[in-house]
Amino acid sequence: MSTLGWKLLVVEDDIPLGKFLSRELGRKDFEVTVAADGKLACAQMDSVAYDLCLMDLNLPDLDGRDLLKRVRSIHPDVPVMILSGRNRTQDLVQALEDGADDFLSKPFSFQELVARLRCLLRRNASPQPPRGLRIPDLTVIPEEYAVFRGQRRIELTPREFGILQYLMNNLGRVVSRQMLMEEVWHTPYDTSTNIVDVYMKYLRDKIDGGEERKLICTVRGVGYRLRYEEQ
Numbered sequence: 581m582s583t584l585g586w587k588l589l590v591v592e593d594d595i596p597l598g599k600f601l602s603r604e605l606g607r608k609d610f611e612v613t614v615a616a617d618g619k620l621a622c623a624q625m626d627s628v629a630y631d632l633c634l635m636d637l638n639l640p641d642l643d644g645r646d647l648l649k650r651v652r653s654i655h656p657d658v659p660v661m662i663l664s665g666r667n668r669t670q671d672l673v674q675a676l677e678d679g680a681d682d683f684l685s686k687p688f689s690f691q692e693l694v695a696r697l698r699c700l701l702r703r704n705a706s707p708q709p710p711r712g713l714r715i716p717d718l719t720v721i722p723e724e725y726a727v728f729r730g731q732r733r734i735e736l737t738p739r740e741f742g743i744l745q746y747l748m749n750n751l752g753r754v755v756s757r758q759m760l761m762e763e764v765w766h767t768p769y770d771t772s773t774n775i776v777d778v779y780m781k782y783l784r785d786k787i788d789g790g791e792e793r794k795l796i797c798t799v800r801g802v803g804y805r806l807r808y809e810e811q
Contacts, residue, residue, distance in 0.1 A: 586609065586610050586611065586631045586632065586701055587610075587611045587613070587628065587629065587630045587631045587632075588605060588610045588611065588612050588613070588630065588631065588632050588633075588634060588697070589612075589613050589615060589621060589624055589625060589628075589630045589632070589633045589634070589635075590602065590605075590612055590613065590614045590615070590634045590635070591614075591615045591617075591618065591621040591633065591634070591635035591636060591639065591644075591647065592614060592615075592616070592634075592635070592636050592663070593616050593617060593636065593638070593639055593640055594636070595616065598614040598616065599614075601614070601634070602614050604690060605694070605697075608694050610697075613628070613630075616640075617639055617640045617641040617642065618639045618640075618641050618642025618643070618644070618646070618647040619641045619642055621633075621635065621639075621642075621647060621651075622642070622647070622650060625651060625654070625655060625658075626654075630655075630658055631658070631659075631701060632658065632659045632660075632661065632697060632700060632701060633651060633655075633658055633659070633660045633661070634660075634661050634663055634697070635647065635648070635660065635661075635662060635663065636662075636663055636664050636665075637662060637664040637666055637671070637675070638664065638665065638666070644662075644664070645674070645675075645678055648660060648662070648675065648678045648679055648680060649678055649679065651679075652678070652679030652738050656725060656738055659681045659682075659700040659701070659703070660679065660680050660681055661680065661681060661682040661683070661684065661696065661697065661700060662675045662680045662682070662683045662684070663684050663686065663688065663693070664683070664684075664685065664686060665685070665686040666685070667685035667686075669770075669772075669773075671683075672767075673773060673775060676739075676765050676767060676775075677739065677775070679737075679738050679739065681700055681766050682696055682699075682700060682766055682767065683767070684696060700766070703766070715748070715751065715795070715806070717729060717730050717793065717795075718787070718795055720744060720745060720748050722745060725741060727741070727744065727787075729787060729791065734786050734787065735786075736783070736786060737782075739764065739765075739779055740779060740782055740783045740786070742764040743760060743764050743779060743780065743783055744783060744787070744806075746759075746760065746763055746764055747796070747804065747805075747806040748806060750806075751806060752805070753805065754799045754802050754803050754804070754805045755803050755804055755805070756802060756803035757769060757776040757777070757803055759803070760776050760803070760804075761775075761776055780796070780804060783796065784796050794807075795807055
């Protein structure tokens with residue numbers, strides 16, 4: 581991905597807003613394609629390699645949540661930013677759980693939008709971890725989105741995979757809930773939600789369920805650690 585000419589798909593049924601975003605983002609080194617509904621967006625993403633998707637949730641033909649889940653399942657490496665008039669906390673949390681990388685409510689600051697888009701692109705352009713991250717009995721292959729516990733392949737959601745990969749990249753280090761929220765969800769930590777703990781339970785059930793040796797440890801009052809010492 582080059583630093584100029586980022587390919588951006590904007591999924592927005594508000595025609596004037598779509599034209600505004602196309603024009604103004606085009607002046608900020610983005611190559612913008614606008615799709616007015618979810619079905620058009622799917623067709624575009626199946627034919628063009630986009631660097632980022634900016635989408636509304638209120639869409640005709642295909643609901644924004646359904647589109648988000650489809651994009652995340654078929655194009656897991658494409659960052660998705662939600663730009664929506666839905667501004668309740670539960671809307672934000674649900675979008676992040678469905679796989680969005682960021683969420684900006686309408687009305688919005690154009691300068692903030694550009695800054696957030698560029699932040700997502702920088703993060704996505706960061707060097708990938710080496711192939712085949714391993715600790716005893718656990719293997720993570722980022723390029724293939726694959727996880728193995730021994731010979732057992734484990735199916736993870738994108739969010740669960742992101743948490744595990746972050747833990748693998750910080751072996752021996754205790755990572756806090758704030759760190760996980762900021763690095764995996766890419767949003768400021770909200771003490772009023774237990775979303776990190778919920779996803780850690782999901783991940784533990786899949787990684788450690790039925791295993792004598794537990795790999796994911798809780799450091800009480802601090803956070804979590806992936807153990808790697810030989811036993």
